[in-house]
Amino acid sequence: MKKDESDLRIMEEKERKELQDRYIRFDWAIKRLLRQKANFDVLDGFLTVMLGEEIKIVEILESEGNQESADDKFNRVDIKALNSKGEIIIVEIQNTREIHYLERILYGVAKAITEHISLGEGYQQVKKVYSISILYFDIGVGDDYIYHGQNNFTGVHTGDHLRINTRERNVLVSRLPADIFPEYILIRVNEFDKVARTPLDEWIEYLKDGTIRPDTTTPGLREAREKLKYYSMSPGERLVYDRHIDDIIIQNDAIDTSKWEGRMEGLAEGEAKGLAEGLAKGMRQVAVNMKRLGMDMESIINCTGLTEEEIASL
Structure with a gap:
């Protein structure tokens, strides 16, 4: 004991x-x-x-x-x-x-x-x-x-x-x-x-x-x-900080995953067009994930390169 x-x-x-x-x-x-x-x-x-x-x-x-x-x-x-x-x-x-x-x-x-x-x-x-x-x-x-x-x-x-x-x-x-x-x-x-x-x-x-x-x-x-x-930091400050770190991890993972998926799709089709389409598809998924996290429109535009109209339609 x-x-x-x-x-x-x-x-x-x-x-x-x-x-x-x-x-x-x-x-x-x-x-x-x-x-x-x-x-x-x-x-x-x-x-x-x-x-x-x-x-x-x-x-x-x-x-x-x-x-x-x-x-x-x-x-x-x-x-x-x-x-x-x-x-x-x-x-x-x-x-x-x-x-x-x-x-x-x-x-x-x-x-x-x-x-x-x-x-x-x-x-x-x-x-x-x-x-x-x-x-x-x-x-x-x-x-x-x-x-x-x-x-x-x-x-x-x-x-x-x-x-x-x-x-x-x-x-x-x-x-x-x-x-x-x-x-x-x-x-x-x-x-x-x-x-x-x-x-x-x-x-x-x-x-x-x-x-x-x-x-x-x-x-x-x-x-x-x-x-x-x-x-x-106080417990409240640590909570806000930890959420900030979690958001960064999720955001980076979503973007890196989308890039990988885009590359794989492009390689599978064997054409530059396929790579571009794959990356575009990946960025749309990133935008969906960021919207789900409640991130603002300007941040989503900056991260994905999509237009406000494209993001709103997702």
């Missing part, structure tokens, strides 16, 4: 420790917990590691993208921050699954620029924008798990990079377009399969499976160990 009681206590302690060591997903935290100024140090660390220089957040900007509803899985978070040179930058972070994702990134950056310049201000007030996309889905073919892109104008014949003269404080300054134009970082979370050896790797590891090492010294993650514990 005593052995049974001892085993039960051991199991309960193990379960409690697992809950204590379980951390909230970053996409959930960034929309809800990390908007509080007391938790900015987590985001400071994340951006410092991602951008390779010390970043300090000034504020979370209010825009139509910064919504906090429980069904909001397709929006972005805009952040006003200072870089290591004391320059103001705008950082846009997205956690989105959409058919036309590259177009969505471009649209989001354009919104970030235009929403945060006051009417009548000169173009010199336009801030540098960094777009960081955390992708939990397959966006294409590539061997790396993180990609970086920026704008440069390259000579067609000479291969040199054009420098642009701008006036700052009545002084002419020569700058590369990349100093002004947006920069894009794509994090392909599911492609990470390495042993985490660098601060960047540790962040990707956390984004993928919620793992944070007990002895981590990585900026942001050491703070996240204390502030993003699953067990620290």
